[in-house]
Amino acid sequence: MNNHNKFSDERLKLSPFHERQAALNVRDAWSVWNGYKFADYYYDAEYEYFCIRNTCGTYDISPMQKYLIKGKDAESMLNRMVTRDISNLAPNRITYVCWCTNEGRMIDDGTIFKIGANEYMLTCGSPNLAWLKKASFGYSSIEIEDLTDTVAAISLQGPTSFSVLDDMGIAGIENLRPFDFITIEFNNSELTISRTGFTGDLGYELWIEKNSAIALWDALYSAGENYGIQPYGETATNMARLEAGFIMPYMEFNEALKTVHFQHDQTPFELNLGWLVDFKKPIFNGRGALLTDKKNGPTYTLTKLDIEGNKPAEASYIYADEKCTKEIGYVTSAMWSPAVKANIAMAMIKTQHLDDELWVEIYYEKELRQYDKVVRCTKQKKPFWMPERAKLTPPRKY
Amino acid sequence: MKSYDSIIIGGGHNALVCANYLAKSGQKVLIIEALKKFGGLAVDREFFPGFRANTASALNQFSEKIASDLNLSSHGFNSKTDALKNIALDLSQNHVYINEDSVIGVSETDAQNFNQYKSLLKKFADVLKPFWLKSIPRLKNENIKDLLTFVEIGLKIRLMGKEDMREFLRVFSLPTRDLMDEFFDSDLLKAALSWDALIGSSQAPRSPNNSILTLLYRMSGKHQGHYYIPNGGIDSLIDALVSSAEEAGVEFMSETLVKEIIIENSQNGLKAIGVKTHNSEEIKADRIISGVDPKQTFINLVGAHNTEIEFSNRINRLRSNGYVAKFNLALSSLPSFMGLDSLRGRMLIAPTMDSIEFAWDDTKYGDYSQNPVLDMIVPTLFNPSMAPEGKHILSANIMYIPYQKKGGWSEEDKNELTEKIIDTISQYSTNIRDNILHSELLTPLDLETEFNLTGGHWHHGELALDQMLMMRPTYEAAQYRTPIDKLYLCSAGCHPGGGIMGAAGYNAAKEIIK
Amino acid sequence: MKKYDAIIIGAGHNGLTNAAYLAKAGLNTLVVEKNDYIGGAAVTRELHKGWFYSNCSYVCSMMRQSIHRDLNLTKHGLILVPYLGTVNFSDDGDTLSAYHSEGPYYNELRARSPHDADAMFRLQADLNRYAQLIRKTLLRTPPDPTSFRPRDIKEMLFLAKEFGALGEQEIYEYIRFFTMSAAEYLDDYFEDDLIKAAMASPGIIGTALGVYSPGSAYILLHHVMGDVDGSIGAWGLARGGMGAISKAIAGALKEHHGEIRTNSPVQKIIVKNGKAIGVALESGEEVYASIIVSNLDAKRTFTKIIDKKDLPQGIYEKAKNFKIRGSSGKVNIALSALPKFNNLPDNKYINRGGQGFTGSLKTMEKAYDCWKRGRWSEDPFIESVIPSAWDPTVAPPGKHWMSNFIQYCPAELADGPWTPEKRDQFGQTVIDKIERYSPGFKDLIVHMEVRTPYEIEKEIGLTEGNIFQGELTIDQLLFNRPFPGYSQYRMPLKNMYMCGSSTHPGGGVSSACGANAAREILIDLKKPNTVPEDDCFDE
Structure with missing residues (x-):
C-alpha cells in the first residue's frame, strides 16, 4: 500500500509546478483533473489562446496518467491492447493510439513512447491502470509502474517554443521531428522532450522527475521571457485542440468503461480514427467487433463543420433540412475560431446522412433574451488549423 | 505426417x-x-498394491x-442396477434410509412430506432435463431457431401449470436450508437431502441462488439423482x-x-x-x-x-476452486457400522445442516473443516475386483477442503486431516481403524496435480x-x-x-x- | 356505527402513503396504529430530554421524488439533506473516506491503491447501470409471469424491453451481479481489502446473508440504488429525523381528510364469507370498511391477525415460510460532544456523512458466523451517523446524537431468550468497538438506547425486527414478493390488500410499496389512478 497521503483531507493534490503557477494565476480560476488542482485559465483565456498561436505558452500536463511498461512481453501486451500496430515503432519514437473494449468501444486514447526494446511509456488523460492490469493478465514478463505522481510534465506550445528550448541550450532539439523524443540531463535529472502536443501547432512536451520541476519551470520562463511565454489553462487548450480537430473525452467520446447506457460510447470509426485500426494484426482487443463496425459502417461519423454566422453551435442538433424535421446528429464541440475567423464545430452525424444537406439549429442569447436560428453547415475535411510550421524540421528560430 | x-x-x-x-x-x-x-476423474487408480479406486466412485446422471x-451396452456397460440408497448415519443409530421414492427412519409427517417434496422436485427436474442435452444460445441473438430454444424453455415451465410455475420461480433460488425447513423436521433427512445440492461446490446450506439448480441437474439421472454402480463398476x-x-x-x-x-x-x-x-x-x-x-x-x-x-x-x-477431497481406504476386511446391516448404500456423515454449514465456515478462511462432513461408499461390495479377494476399499468424499489452504498444504496437514477423517468415521464404526491397510487423501490441490484439473x-x-x-x-x-x-x-x-x-x-x- | 371506505392497519410510512393516496382519491380512510405515535420504523422520538432519536431507520435514500412531490411532502415539512460522504474504518484503524466530491475521493482511493481508484469509476458506472434498471420497476406493480392478462403481458414486455436495452455482455454481467456474493463480485474490481469491505458492507445491512453469501451483491444494490435529487447512490437525512417523513405523509393524509387512530392495536381482521370486512381492535371495538389494507409484514399479517381458518388453504404455510429474519440491532446514543475519531483529518465536513466500522471482509463474515450460531457478533459491523452534526433539531446545541446500526444481532439467541442483561451486554460490545476508534467516546455518552431484534419486534411489530419486512432474496423479490401469485398487493381474502415492505419493491423508506398498493386498490375500485409510475429523474 502506498502510504503517502494516507489520511488525506479533502484538498486536491498540487502539481509539482503549482507554486509557480499559483503565483501567475491572478484570477484564481481552478478546476480539477485526476485529483489535481488545475487551472481553467490564468489571466484571460483568449489571451492565453493567442499566446499558443502567436508566441508560446505552457500547459501543465502533470495530472496526465503516465505508465512505464517494461518487460519482454511489453510489446506483445500493448499490441494486443491498442488497435494500432506498434511492432514497428522505433526507439525514441512516439505513436498516437487508442484502445477499445472487446465490443470495439473506445476506452481511451493516448500516446506510446518507445524508450527501449522492452520499455514503453503510455500516457493518457484518464486513469487506465485497472485496464492495463487486466490487459497484462496472462503475460509472465511485464511490469507496470505508475509514474503519474512522480513525473512532472509540461507542454510548451506555439511558434516560439523551439526558440525557447534552443535558447535553453538543449542540444539536438533542432533535429527533433514530430513524434520524436530525446532524453537529456537537466538539473541532475533525466529530462525527456517529445515533439508532441494537443494544439495542432509547433510544440513540445517535457517530462521530468518532480523534484526538478521548479528548476525546469524557471529555466523555461527565463529563456522564454523574450518569446512571450505564458501559462495557459484548460479553456485555451480546448480552443486550440478544436481548431486542430483533436477529440476530447466527454466532448467527442465517452470512455467506454465509464459509460452507463448501452452504446453511448463510440467506436474509433465513429470518431474518424479508423486509421488507427490495423486489421492486419491477427489479434487485438475489439478486432471482431470493429471488423463488423467497419463492414456495416459506423452509426455516426465525427465530422468537422464550418457553420454560417458566428454563433457557436454548442449542444445543438444537426438536421438534414432547413425546417428541422429530420434530425441526423448532434454537435459535440463548437466555437468561433479566432485564428481562422470561422464558426467551427465537430459533430456526430449519422453516417448514412453524411452526404445530406446539413443544418444546425443554434440557440443563443443576446442581453438575456433567447434567440434561435437555423443555419447551413459545410463539412470540412482537413483540420481548421494545420500550419506548415507545426511540421517543419528544424523549426524556425525567432 | x-x-x-x-x-x-x-x-x-x-x-x-x-x-x-x-x-x-x-x-x-x-x-x-x-x-x-x-x-x-472416472478413471480407476491403484492407490495401494492390489487396491483400486475411482475418484468418481458412482454414477447418477449418465445420459x-x-x-x-452409442449402444454402450454392447460394449459391456450395464446400468441395469438398483440405485444406492442414501444412509444418513446417526450417532445413536437411528439412521435414516433414503430411497428413490421413500424414506425410512423419520416421522410419519416427514415421510409423507418426502413424497410431496420428491414429486415437486421431480417435476422441476423433468422440465429442465431436455435442456441439459441442448446448446443454450446466446441472448440478443436474432437467429429464429435460437429464439425458439428460449420460447421452448418458457413454454415448458409454463406448461407445468400456474401454481407449479410460480413455485418453480421461487424454489429454484432457495438455499437448501430453507427448502428443507419448509418440508421436514428431521435434521438427518434435511442434511442428507441437501447433500447432493451442495457437494462439489462452494455452497453451504444457507447459500441462496445456486444449489437447488445443481440438485435439479443431478436429478436428471435415471434414478432421480440417486447414485448407482453399474455392473463392472x-x-x-x-x-x-x-x-x-x-x-x-x-x-x-x-x-x-x-x-x-x-x-x-x-x-x-x-x-x-x-x-x-x-x-x-x-x-x-x-x-x-x-x-x-x-x-x-x-x-x-x-x-x-x-x-x-x-x-x-x-x-x-x-x-473453479474445488472444495471436495477424495479419501480412499484399503481395508483388510469389511468394517461394521453401528446399527447398519448392510453397507450397500451411500453413507453420509452430516448430522445436521448446521454441521455442513459450520464445516464450510472453517473453509472460508482457508482452513479445512475441523469437523468434516462426508459421504462414503464401499465399491468392492459391487465390484469385488477392485481389491484383493476378501479385502475392501472405502471411498469417501470429504467437505469442505480448500484448494488453496492458508499457508499451503503440507504433509503434516494431510496427516492431521486423515486422522480427523478416520476419527469421524470411527464414531460410527468401532472397527474401521483396525482394518485400515492404507489410506489416501487427495485434496483438491492433489486432484489438480493428478488430473490436470x-x-x-x-x-x-x-x-x-x-x-x-x-x-x-x-x-x-x-x-x-x-x-x-x-x-x-x-x-x-x-x-x-x-x-x-x-x-x-x-x-x-x-x-x-x- | 361508522363504516369506512378503507382501513389501513399500521401507521408506518407505507401505510400512511397508501392511506394518503386513497384519501386523495376521495376514499374515507382510517389508519389504525397500535403505538401512541405514528411512523412505524420511520420515527423520531424524544427518548432522553432534549434528544430526538430516529431510533429505527436512520437514513433515507429511496424515497421516491415523484411521491414526495405528488403528496406535497415539502409543504408538510419534509426536507431531505444529502450525506457528504462516509468514512470506513479498517481492523487496524486505517480510514477510507468516501468524500463527497470526485477528485478528493479519487485521491483517497489512490492513496490506498491506484488500481482501485481507477476501478472505482467502472464499478460506479456498472452499479449505476444496474440501479437504473431496477429503479424503473420501483413504482410499478410486478407482473404475474404465469398470466396472460393484457396488463401482465404489457408489464412483462416492459421488463423484457428494459432488460433487452442492455448490451449482451451487460445482461450476463447483470445476472452475475444479481446472483453473486458482494465480496466475490467486487474481486473483479478491487485489490485492496478495505476498499472491498467498504463497498461490500451495504450488502449485509439488514439481511441474514454474509458478504460471501450469493445474493448479497443485490442487497448492496438495494441500499445504493436510491438517490437524493437524481444522484444515484447518495444517502440523505430527513431534517428532524426519520419521523419527519412519516409526519409529512400523515400531513398529506390529513389534508385529504384521512383519519389516524393511535393506541389502537388490531386483534383480528374480521372475515366473513372469504371477505375482509373490518378489524377488531384489542379494545373490543370493531371497525368496518369496504377495504382492509395491512401494512404489517406478511408473516405477522397472516399468522397473527387473521384466523387460520379464515384463510384459503396453503396461505398460512406460505406466511410461516416467509423469510423475515432478525439480523440487525440498533444503538442510539446521546452524546455530550462530537466524538473525535482516530486517523481522520481535521475536517469539519467529515462528520456530515456516515461512519462505517467495517473492519474487513473477514471481520464482517466472522460477524455473520456468530449470527448463524445464535450469538451477537463480538466484532460487529456498525454503521453510524451523527445527524446532529448538521440537523439542529435533534439534539441540544453543542450536543449530539449518534445512530448506530449493527449487523449482526440474532432474533433468537442460542443460549435462551433475550434478557435486559444480555441486551445491555450487546450494547456494551458496540460501544467497546467504537471506543477502539474513538478513544474517550464512552465518556461522552449521556444516554443510550439499545435495541435488539427482540425490542424492535416488540415495539413496532416487525417480525424478528427485520428491517425489510422480509429478506430480499430472489425467492422473495419482484413477482415472488411476498408470495408467488400475490405480488400485486391483492391478498387471498377478498377486499384485502397489503401495502408494507413485505411487498414489491421491498424494504427501505421509499413509500413505493404503499403507493403501488394504492394504485391496485384504485384500479379495483375503478377510480382514476393517480399514483405515479415513473420517477421524475431521467438519467
Whole structure:
C-alpha cells in the first residue's frame, strides 16, 4: 500500500509546478483533473489562446496518467491492447493510439513512447491502470509502474517554443521531428522532450522527475521571457485542440468503461480514427467487433463543420433540412475560431446522412433574451488549423 | 505426417463421448490423454498394491440417450442396477434410509412430506432435463431457431401449470436450508437431502441462488439423482466408451501431455491448427477440441495473448476452486457400522445442516473443516475386483477442503486431516481403524496435480447461476465454439457442467457436426 | 356505527402513503396504529430530554421524488439533506473516506491503491447501470409471469424491453451481479481489502446473508440504488429525523381528510364469507370498511391477525415460510460532544456523512458466523451517523446524537431468550468497538438506547425486527414478493390488500410499496389512478 497521503483531507493534490503557477494565476480560476488542482485559465483565456498561436505558452500536463511498461512481453501486451500496430515503432519514437473494449468501444486514447526494446511509456488523460492490469493478465514478463505522481510534465506550445528550448541550450532539439523524443540531463535529472502536443501547432512536451520541476519551470520562463511565454489553462487548450480537430473525452467520446447506457460510447470509426485500426494484426482487443463496425459502417461519423454566422453551435442538433424535421446528429464541440475567423464545430452525424444537406439549429442569447436560428453547415475535411510550421524540421528560430 | 479431422485434448468421459459422436459422423479423430488411462476423474487408480479406486466412485446422471445412441451396452456397460440408497448415519443409530421414492427412519409427517417434496422436485427436474442435452444460445441473438430454444424453455415451465410455475420461480433460488425447513423436521433427512445440492461446490446450506439448480441437474439421472454402480463398476462405462470409440475408428494417444494449442496468425484472425505435445511433437488437425477445463484451455494451452482482454479475464475469474477431497481406504476386511446391516448404500456423515454449514465456515478462511462432513461408499461390495479377494476399499468424499489452504498444504496437514477423517468415521464404526491397510487423501490441490484439473474442481468450474447455461464457461465460448476459429470445447466447463453425464461432450459434438 | 371506505392497519410510512393516496382519491380512510405515535420504523422520538432519536431507520435514500412531490411532502415539512460522504474504518484503524466530491475521493482511493481508484469509476458506472434498471420497476406493480392478462403481458414486455436495452455482455454481467456474493463480485474490481469491505458492507445491512453469501451483491444494490435529487447512490437525512417523513405523509393524509387512530392495536381482521370486512381492535371495538389494507409484514399479517381458518388453504404455510429474519440491532446514543475519531483529518465536513466500522471482509463474515450460531457478533459491523452534526433539531446545541446500526444481532439467541442483561451486554460490545476508534467516546455518552431484534419486534411489530419486512432474496423479490401469485398487493381474502415492505419493491423508506398498493386498490375500485409510475429523474 502506498502510504503517502494516507489520511488525506479533502484538498486536491498540487502539481509539482503549482507554486509557480499559483503565483501567475491572478484570477484564481481552478478546476480539477485526476485529483489535481488545475487551472481553467490564468489571466484571460483568449489571451492565453493567442499566446499558443502567436508566441508560446505552457500547459501543465502533470495530472496526465503516465505508465512505464517494461518487460519482454511489453510489446506483445500493448499490441494486443491498442488497435494500432506498434511492432514497428522505433526507439525514441512516439505513436498516437487508442484502445477499445472487446465490443470495439473506445476506452481511451493516448500516446506510446518507445524508450527501449522492452520499455514503453503510455500516457493518457484518464486513469487506465485497472485496464492495463487486466490487459497484462496472462503475460509472465511485464511490469507496470505508475509514474503519474512522480513525473512532472509540461507542454510548451506555439511558434516560439523551439526558440525557447534552443535558447535553453538543449542540444539536438533542432533535429527533433514530430513524434520524436530525446532524453537529456537537466538539473541532475533525466529530462525527456517529445515533439508532441494537443494544439495542432509547433510544440513540445517535457517530462521530468518532480523534484526538478521548479528548476525546469524557471529555466523555461527565463529563456522564454523574450518569446512571450505564458501559462495557459484548460479553456485555451480546448480552443486550440478544436481548431486542430483533436477529440476530447466527454466532448467527442465517452470512455467506454465509464459509460452507463448501452452504446453511448463510440467506436474509433465513429470518431474518424479508423486509421488507427490495423486489421492486419491477427489479434487485438475489439478486432471482431470493429471488423463488423467497419463492414456495416459506423452509426455516426465525427465530422468537422464550418457553420454560417458566428454563433457557436454548442449542444445543438444537426438536421438534414432547413425546417428541422429530420434530425441526423448532434454537435459535440463548437466555437468561433479566432485564428481562422470561422464558426467551427465537430459533430456526430449519422453516417448514412453524411452526404445530406446539413443544418444546425443554434440557440443563443443576446442581453438575456433567447434567440434561435437555423443555419447551413459545410463539412470540412482537413483540420481548421494545420500550419506548415507545426511540421517543419528544424523549426524556425525567432 | 498424419493429419486429423479433429484432435480432442484430454481423455475424460466428455471427451470420449464427443470422440464417439464425431467418429460416427465420419471424422478421423485423435484423442490425447496425459495419463496412461482414459477416463479423467472416472478413471480407476491403484492407490495401494492390489487396491483400486475411482475418484468418481458412482454414477447418477449418465445420459441414457448417449448410452443408447452409442449402444454402450454392447460394449459391456450395464446400468441395469438398483440405485444406492442414501444412509444418513446417526450417532445413536437411528439412521435414516433414503430411497428413490421413500424414506425410512423419520416421522410419519416427514415421510409423507418426502413424497410431496420428491414429486415437486421431480417435476422441476423433468422440465429442465431436455435442456441439459441442448446448446443454450446466446441472448440478443436474432437467429429464429435460437429464439425458439428460449420460447421452448418458457413454454415448458409454463406448461407445468400456474401454481407449479410460480413455485418453480421461487424454489429454484432457495438455499437448501430453507427448502428443507419448509418440508421436514428431521435434521438427518434435511442434511442428507441437501447433500447432493451442495457437494462439489462452494455452497453451504444457507447459500441462496445456486444449489437447488445443481440438485435439479443431478436429478436428471435415471434414478432421480440417486447414485448407482453399474455392473463392472465405473470402469465398465469408460471401457465401453473407449471400445465404442475404437470401433468407430478413433485413434488414442495416451501418456501425452498437450502443452500448447498451435494457433495460426493470419490477417483473417486466429485459427487453431494443431497441438504441440510435451515432447514437442506437433500434430495437425482441421479442428481442435479441448476436453480440459476452460482455464487450462485458454490460459495455458491457448495463452491469454491469443484471446481478447475481457475474455481472458472472464476465464481467469471463473470460480473453479474445488472444495471436495477424495479419501480412499484399503481395508483388510469389511468394517461394521453401528446399527447398519448392510453397507450397500451411500453413507453420509452430516448430522445436521448446521454441521455442513459450520464445516464450510472453517473453509472460508482457508482452513479445512475441523469437523468434516462426508459421504462414503464401499465399491468392492459391487465390484469385488477392485481389491484383493476378501479385502475392501472405502471411498469417501470429504467437505469442505480448500484448494488453496492458508499457508499451503503440507504433509503434516494431510496427516492431521486423515486422522480427523478416520476419527469421524470411527464414531460410527468401532472397527474401521483396525482394518485400515492404507489410506489416501487427495485434496483438491492433489486432484489438480493428478488430473490436470484447475482447482481440482469436480465440475471444472462452480455450477452457479452466472456460470451456467449460455454463460458457461463464459459467453463467446458457451456454444462449444470459441473466439478462435476451429477451436472447440467439450468439457464439463461448458453447459451443462460436470458429473458423469456426457452431456457437454454430446452437445459439443452436435455443434461441431452442425 | 361508522363504516369506512378503507382501513389501513399500521401507521408506518407505507401505510400512511397508501392511506394518503386513497384519501386523495376521495376514499374515507382510517389508519389504525397500535403505538401512541405514528411512523412505524420511520420515527423520531424524544427518548432522553432534549434528544430526538430516529431510533429505527436512520437514513433515507429511496424515497421516491415523484411521491414526495405528488403528496406535497415539502409543504408538510419534509426536507431531505444529502450525506457528504462516509468514512470506513479498517481492523487496524486505517480510514477510507468516501468524500463527497470526485477528485478528493479519487485521491483517497489512490492513496490506498491506484488500481482501485481507477476501478472505482467502472464499478460506479456498472452499479449505476444496474440501479437504473431496477429503479424503473420501483413504482410499478410486478407482473404475474404465469398470466396472460393484457396488463401482465404489457408489464412483462416492459421488463423484457428494459432488460433487452442492455448490451449482451451487460445482461450476463447483470445476472452475475444479481446472483453473486458482494465480496466475490467486487474481486473483479478491487485489490485492496478495505476498499472491498467498504463497498461490500451495504450488502449485509439488514439481511441474514454474509458478504460471501450469493445474493448479497443485490442487497448492496438495494441500499445504493436510491438517490437524493437524481444522484444515484447518495444517502440523505430527513431534517428532524426519520419521523419527519412519516409526519409529512400523515400531513398529506390529513389534508385529504384521512383519519389516524393511535393506541389502537388490531386483534383480528374480521372475515366473513372469504371477505375482509373490518378489524377488531384489542379494545373490543370493531371497525368496518369496504377495504382492509395491512401494512404489517406478511408473516405477522397472516399468522397473527387473521384466523387460520379464515384463510384459503396453503396461505398460512406460505406466511410461516416467509423469510423475515432478525439480523440487525440498533444503538442510539446521546452524546455530550462530537466524538473525535482516530486517523481522520481535521475536517469539519467529515462528520456530515456516515461512519462505517467495517473492519474487513473477514471481520464482517466472522460477524455473520456468530449470527448463524445464535450469538451477537463480538466484532460487529456498525454503521453510524451523527445527524446532529448538521440537523439542529435533534439534539441540544453543542450536543449530539449518534445512530448506530449493527449487523449482526440474532432474533433468537442460542443460549435462551433475550434478557435486559444480555441486551445491555450487546450494547456494551458496540460501544467497546467504537471506543477502539474513538478513544474517550464512552465518556461522552449521556444516554443510550439499545435495541435488539427482540425490542424492535416488540415495539413496532416487525417480525424478528427485520428491517425489510422480509429478506430480499430472489425467492422473495419482484413477482415472488411476498408470495408467488400475490405480488400485486391483492391478498387471498377478498377486499384485502397489503401495502408494507413485505411487498414489491421491498424494504427501505421509499413509500413505493404503499403507493403501488394504492394504485391496485384504485384500479379495483375503478377510480382514476393517480399514483405515479415513473420517477421524475431521467438519467
